[in-house]
Amino acid sequence: MAGNTRTPGATVTARVLAVLSAFDKDHPQLALSSIARRADLPLSTTHRLVAELVSHRALAMVGREYVVGRRIWDIGLLAPVQETLRDAASPFLHDIYAATLATVQLAVRDGDSVLYLERLAGRASVPVVSKVGSRLPMYATGVGKVLLAHAPDDVRRRVLADLVPMTPFTVTDPQLLEEQLAGVRREGFSATAQEMTLGACSAAVPIRQRNTIVAALGVVVPSLEDDRGRLIAALQVAARGIGRQL
Amino acid sequence: MAGNTRTPGATVTARVLAVLSAFDKDHPQLALSSIARRADLPLSTTHRLVAELVSHRALAMVGREYVVGRRIWDIGLLAPVQETLRDAASPFLHDIYAATLATVQLAVRDGDSVLYLERLAGRASVPVVSKVGSRLPMYATGVGKVLLAHAPDDVRRRVLADLVPMTPFTVTDPQLLEEQLAGVRREGFSATAQEMTLGACSAAVPIRQRNTIVAALGVVVPSLEDDRGRLIAALQVAARGIGRQL
DNA sequence: CACACTTCTTCCGCTGAGCAGAAGGAACTT
DNA sequence: AAGTTCCTTCTGCTCAGCGGAAGAAGTGTG
Structure with missing residues (x-):
């Protein structure tokens, strides 16, 4: 029931990229808790970010785990x-x-x-x-x-x-x-x-x-x-x- | 000198993706103002987001314009x-x-x-x-x-x-x-x-x-x-x- | 079947990160 | 030199985001 203080000095943009960067060649598919650990973010925060990214197809669910979505693939190819x-x-x-x-x-x-x-x-x-x-x-x-x-x-x-x-x-x-x-x-x-x-x-x-x-x-x-x-x-x-x- | 009211109902995650999605096949390289227009965001907001994305190499500068960065390319390939x-x-x-x-x-x-x-x-x-x-x-x-x-x-x-x-x-x-x-x-x-x-x-x-x-x-x-x-x-x-x- | 354990989801009040208007520059064009 | 377009910085207000905690759901073990 307690509210909380946010961690200062953090920007959402950096967090979003941290979540995406949790994926790499050796970890192309991750569970929520793994993403949180690798991105060094609280679980609830990760949960919300991931849910939003999924809704924008920047991530996709495979069973209980997550993978990088088509949206990022599309954009990445433009590099x-x-x-x-x-x-x-x-x-x-x-x-x-x-x-x-x-x-x-x-x-x-x-x-x-x-x-x-x-x-x-x-x-x-x-x-x-x-x-x-x-x-x-x-x-x-x-x-x-x-x-x-x-x-x-x-x-x-x-x-x-x-x-x-x-x-x-x-x-x-x-x-x-x-x-x-x-x-x-x-x-x-x-x-x-x-x-x-x-x-x-x-x-x-x-x-x-x-x-x-x-x-x-x-x-x-x-x-x-x-x-x-x-x-x-x-x-x-x-x-x-x-x-x-x- | 006046502060301002933020637009309600907007999430930073969505904005970040909107900025990235401003790039497409026909617009692989965009000026700041073009990104703002295409993402439908105020110029100053776009400026801050873009600067942050550049610092994370999710975008890159080419002269005065921006292109999708290597970070997104890396992650996108994992899709x-x-x-x-x-x-x-x-x-x-x-x-x-x-x-x-x-x-x-x-x-x-x-x-x-x-x-x-x-x-x-x-x-x-x-x-x-x-x-x-x-x-x-x-x-x-x-x-x-x-x-x-x-x-x-x-x-x-x-x-x-x-x-x-x-x-x-x-x-x-x-x-x-x-x-x-x-x-x-x-x-x-x-x-x-x-x-x-x-x-x-x-x-x-x-x-x-x-x-x-x-x-x-x-x-x-x-x-x-x-x-x-x-x-x-x-x-x-x-x-x-x-x-x-x- | 109960118990322990891990993982996921939801809740909620506090607060500082983010917001956007405005003003100030910089670079070109006419 | 005046106009135009585009980029950058400043600032105070405020709500989106935060994260501990508790609950739910699934998984494994004796």
Whole structure:
């Protein structure tokens, strides 16, 4: 029968997003109490928010549990970066794959990480850790270095301040990395060797949309020695082609 | 200096969704005032909501305008919109693309329309109007005719009662279309030429889950003449493969 | 069948987060 | 320089939202 004081400093918008964000790839379906726990909200509050979201089809019920609804799916597809970019890039990725038989990757910067949008797995026995939808550090991958080289200053500063070695070949000296990034900007491509995974080398180039770098395109191969020039030329042709269609 | 009365009966959740829903296929990028108008909210309210959504990356700024952000994209992808179907189909779609270099489409019937679930964009020389998440009429597309041929009677009756020509080649005679649909059922595939878009032909086959047609798989090409048989054979192999996994 | 346990739903009075008009800027256009 | 359009900030009022608690409904165990 007691009323209550609301928690100060909370906005409903943040709560709504917290509820939606309770869902992720490993938890695509959740019970009410799980949502409350993951969003760190009281049960009754969660109950009300969820009920309202369901009424707007932002969530849907499956039995006793909830899943993300069609409404969010519809809206999410409008996020322009990925859809347009992936469509424009799709045929070029296949071209590069056909020409090189390497693992081909398309990635964008997401905050301080690399987000992989598309990947064509090559047949070569190269261990590749990237997955579509996964995030990796920017300082240790080919596409990452390209994106980092062209990222805003504050992003670069944060990333350079925390260089964790992934392999013995990872560059962990901020000064050296800065110089490499300057080289990437100057040359127009990046080339890395075993910095993320032993046995995997990569080359990458930026994709430009009207002089803004919006994404990076790269390949992963067992070794760069042989045909580094050819790989980079192929990547650059494709990157220009993609950029032209954005 | 005057305060104000809030509009009663409004929930923040509904407003947040109204703001997000202001974005649609024809308006993927909006200025603040446009969002306010489309969501039917006061400008200052919209401003605050949008700012908060941007801070949570549910929206993003592009110059002076806004677009749907990566956060919503992430969450939206979790919506179980035929997820098993899409998962099962994905590798086969890539196979078909690699074999034909055509635009490949995966679609289901949604009410009286075709809903496109997945699309691999081929070479740009063929104009293709379908987009993932978009809906098109069933009577003028390859995948649509397959789905229409196997749709319940009442759906077919409603669709046949309202045939609007999209191009000069669109079939608008209900009788003729009925005959074509019978052909689709008999032959196991549909082939259309420029009925939706000039310069675009398509072939499509049904995907069966235990003898029920649950989806359609199709390709769009500039012309069907050359290798119609090969295309359809490839589609049928893939469709069987997908069906086997459902 | 009773008991414990977990999960969901409803209730209700208090209060600060949200509201929206207005005014002040900023950027373009005429 | 005057008009137009669009964006941002300020502010006091007030009701939408809050959340503890209690009740209901389902689930598991001896």
